[in-house]
Amino acid sequence: MSTDIVNVKTIGVLTSGGDSPGMNAAIRAVVRASAQNDVSVYGIKHGYYGLINDEFIKMDTHSVSNIIQRGGTILKSARSDEFYTESGRKKAAENLEKYGIDALIVIGGDGTFTGANKLSKEHNINVVGIPATIDNDIIGTDETIGYDSALNTALDAIDKIRDTADAHERMFLVEVMGRDTGFIALETSIASGAELALLPEELTNIKEVKRQLHEMLKQQRRSSLVVVAEGDETGGAVKLAEKIKDDFAQYDMRVCILGHIQRGGSPTARDRVLASRLGAAAVKVLKEGHSEVMVGVVNNALKITPLRVAISKKKEIDHRLIDLAKVLR
Template sequence: MADDIVKIKTIGVLTSGGDSPGMNAAIRAVARAAFHSNINVIGIKHGYYGLINDEFEKLDTHSVSNIIQRGGTTLKSARSEEFRTEEGRAKAAENLKKYEIDALVTIGGDGTFTGANKLSKEHGINVVGVPATIDNDIIGTDETIGYDTALNTALDAIDKIRDTADAHERMFLVEVMGRDTGFIALETGIASGAELALLPEELTHVDEVKEQLHDMLKQQRRSSLVVVAEGDETGGAMKLADNIKDDFSQYDVRVCILGHVQRGGAPTARDRVLASRLGAAAVNVLMEGHSEVMVGVVNNALKITPLRVAISKKKALDHTLIDLARVLR
């Protein structure tokens, strides 16, 4: 209702932590939604580092034009050890007051939200988080901004690797991002038809991997492809290759680490739409008087989750997908 609208004159927006495709679409949506309600927007460069070191710039319609299709973040991102301290957060709060910023939209993952939550509690800053991380590990939203793009980037690479693996009858161990979570490894494993997907959430010892691969060889497969999350307890693809190559001498065991290629590139349509919805929603919930919350999409409906809940634990993998991967391999 109109009577419930909180008067906000200026919103600050920043991106923090690891970059993910779609962050620019979220920045654009925050700005455009704010302009629609006659609210000023100030962009903060280099995340919390820039918040402390006064890297502020006023955004306008031109500032956010022609960025929705771009990967990375036009506001840049950086880590800030100083922001982890009370003194650092006090400097940040003073800068927000200096620029008469009424509320802050933070685009990032759990580290970003942890900082935003502390800033709000210590200095009364109104904050809303927008989940953007390729790991897809934030609870309170079905998908995070950047996940779909990273997934498709990894899958495209794995499909190409499968072609050369089959041509030369090789065994490829492909390492994807996911230090603490296996969302990318699990879904690319299923989508690529990989023989195995090794996940941080699933305890898989090297001997068990060897046994499963030997069972597959009995089916006279000409090539083999294993997707390994970088945080899997086998030690990643390089260490796993060292541990199994002597047992599979009939194969030319190769390793491919996809690395940061998964962070780059133009966001998919799905990520652009998700980022646009969440960026605009962040402005709306601030105008409704909410703070210390994250906006997400669950079952295609917008949802608000307290930041303290969003950072309390990692989102769990869908165990029906884990079971499916076992059936299909």
């Protein structure tokens, strides 16, 4: 983590990995904070693919007007197998030099940060990461950009499913995103009053799942909701339904997979503010001479975390919330 004073006059900014609501708010903050500091900005379209293939566009304050409320990313995102190679990263570095870019701000998750860290170490490029992923699995920040929006989108959908589950006395298995972490599944299950939540962080005992559901049905709870993270070891909601359907053949069981609906839509106020804070902070820490770091917010205060630490492990879920979910069933 370098802290040598760097005369940053031109910044590049890109979004990479899965899109998340609030990325546009972060881009806007980077561009406008840079303008306040007399720093030029190039937007790089299609993430690392565009970095290698010279998709650079000059940006100014007008470029980011009327985007703070939009989901997705105006800079787009794409995969780049070439960036995984040393020759690909060399091309990327040459393009940054071609445009006179002194530093690079990358908006994304751990895969994005891993690439940025390699680029910085191999070619001595100043980089700062802004955590944006609906999974909320990056350490060094209480929340990542997009998490709150995805959470509220999932909750809105589950509330609607609850209405029809109650009307028809059905059991619904609702699958939410979370391949490696269960943050969305856990918090939506608590907020929606779901009867059960299955998470990647906990071993799923099918016998225990059946026992709990039978117990609920004995209590005349004819409708029930089970929230399943896609990364749960059962294999998601469809596989879970296959494993328990014979025991509940007399009940109307349905599976609903929310999927990519959780990525889209207008970001919440909380995500817009978080993204704005982190975008401005990224410019600030670059001007102060920091590199190979990620900016985050912990206990409402800005925090800098080395990229090597941010990518070293996944954020742990709050087990107190798991205990609460069990109490409130």
